[in-house]
Amino acid sequence: MTDYRPQPPFLDELFEADGSPRETAEPLIRQLQQLGQEGLAEAGRRRDAIFMQQGITFETTGTGGYSHERPFPLDLVPRVLSGEEWRAIKRGLAQRIRALNHFVDDVYHGREIVREGLVPWRLVASCSHFARAVHGIRPPGGVYTHVAGCDLVRHSDGTWKVIEDNVRIPSGISYVLENRAAMARLVPDLFASYRVRPVEQYPQLLLRALRSVAPSAESEATVVVWTPGPANPAYFEHAFLARQMGVELVEASDLVVRDDVLYMRTTRGLERAHAVYRRLDDDFVDPLEFRPDSLLGVPGLVRAYRAGSVAIANAFGTGVADDKAIYRFVPDMIRFYLGEEPILENVRTYLLSEPEELEHVLGRLQELVVKPTGESGGRGVMIGPHASEQELERMREVISTHPDRWIAQEVVRLSTVPTVTEEGVLAPRHVDLRPFAVFGERIDIVPGGLTRVALEEGSLIVNSSRGGGSKDTWVLEDGEEGDRGGTGAGWGGGYPISDTQPPALPDLRYGAWTGQQQQQQQSSRDAGARS
């Protein structure tokens, strides 16, 4: 702990550049020192045991194609965000998500932003997730992006930047909740000097948002979570959300469309489902409208959706808004649809389909990050400064042949947070942040989000499929707006347990057991006398 050194120019979130703890982090560092290397290692072992037992695992394919389960990698040093910092992020995210939602609506209706000449139609129509099948459909409340997760990074100058938007099926929220629960169980001492804003209200927020958009004349809408099945890597999360919301977790074989109405097969025959939180891509949802070879889909679902008998979250076709090529236009969208200046910045992005930008990028490829537009999960990303001469050369060829399939971005100096290494000591590791927003009647954002951490020294790739880990993210209460159950989730709305004086209970007689004890003693004496 004492020999922890931040690595300038990267900003360290818990330590100043001179190696002294930041003000907000001071009590945490003190507790960590008290816990010591041995204490952390012990807690780590207990964490792995508990995660294995609870099945909080992910499968990795080892040598010989033999898959095996590993406990989810949670780092025990939390990341701390002040209330003020969080409020800025929250406002920025809400703004951004509102603009993205407008954009989806616009793309499938008037296309005003295209007619204004701000976004080229060619780019929209060439997105792999542009869905012609849903043109002209407006879901209840005009909400398309019910669940959104934007990836944020913190630059070395302290500003937050959005690096990617996820408005299709962002995942990771279950780990936010499980991480918090595990932290409270494993290292309760770390919480001692802090008031951390709770996160466990998320499932109720989601359920309320889904109910609010469900087209149901009856009092209670039936909401279901749709999973591709237990083989899906995110199955844990699907089951987790269904359980936490108290709704059915369905697979395609459970669903059937009759006369443009969606039903599920139950032990009592067919029952209607009003809102579907789907966790599979557009491509697979309906073999009649999207990929005809999909075995995971429900034939006729898009027809039911078009007829308005079922709400789908997120709506079909939202993928146009989180395409990597569209990303560049989000600040313009905010100005165009909302008439506001963007609160959160973008990372400078180059569209390689523009000849002059391509030329610029080819000139300084070794300084930039190149990403394929149609991929996710960190696949295919090349980081210029880390790439070999051969890799750069190959990339030059690839992007010159298919410039429309790639974008280039300036390198972001991701901030670092102390992280327990394999040797058991703390070292700086790069992190990003994925907060989760729920859009129903309004936008709610769970305090914090999933902090992903690159476990290898110097690595900038935080995706869990590429060996990344995660951290608990603490947003501190400071008594300002939104702290006290401001999320308004009804029960479980995040009220901390109050410390008020409990009411007196004069009718209780403490120590009322004496009579019985005497009796017992007596009878045991009797028994003793008899024997």
Place this chain on the structure above:
Amino acid sequence: MLARIANELYWLGRNLARAEFTARAVEAVFQAELQGTTEGTPGVSFGSGGLLAILGDVGVGEGDSRGRQALDHLALDPQRPGSMLASIERAREGARTVRDVISAEMWEAINTTSLGLRGSGHPGWAAPASTALASQYVKERTALIWGVANRSMLRDEAKSFLDAGGLIEIADMVLRMLRVALPRTVVDGEALDSAPSDGHALILLQAVGGFHAYLRAVTAPPNADPVARFLLFERAYPDSVAACVDSLHEVFMVADAGPRNSKPVLRVSRLAADLDFQRRALPDGAELTGICEQTQQELARIDQDMAERYFAGASSAGERM
């Protein structure tokens, strides 16, 4: 609830009950064979060969698959679908797909059991080294799992289908055991002493964990006929066929939306009444294997009826096992 989930719960119940039965039976047979009693003596015959026949594993192994080695296979051979380990693994896979329906505690109990039995989980967890220890472990763990289920699950349809699976499996296993073990000489009506003072019937009670209950409920010595009657008809003993069928009826009444004209419910109540009638009407020493066979067939029909009525025609027993 979803038909698929109901079906998974039903099979979760069956797999858990199967694992528990296997554990008890393996333990009983292991003890008995250790002490040198052999099969083929008059009275009941129940050893590792009989156990293999019950669990449908005959001829899977190569060469002489009797005795200790057979028991090892029955307990911990993942390649054999009839083994205890395979049942637990199937239960775990099933539990994984219904994780949102069963309680978190219950999932953890099942998951830990499977990890512990495989011994490949966390290095700190002991893998039961021998067959006897493994049986003991599974016995304890299944008791824990059912206990957690009873204390933490809502008594709704979900619990009903879980219980239904467990009940049908226990009844089926007891019937299979009786059919294998009951002395054939009685069937032929030959002049064998109708009440041979034979310790072998004890093993049937030990194989289901019912020795103590029998001693308290029945005054006759544990010979083939009274033991078989006890295991078939004694409604006060929870693992008897009659008690299972009774409970099955109760469970269906909870799960079924319209029990009055539901085929599985009607069939179960007929079977319950039939068993009660036979308990009263059958003379001492009457042949019982026929009744076992009929009851077992009736249970198979109930299983089919359930698949049709509740599980949207999902696979029935024959296809799953």
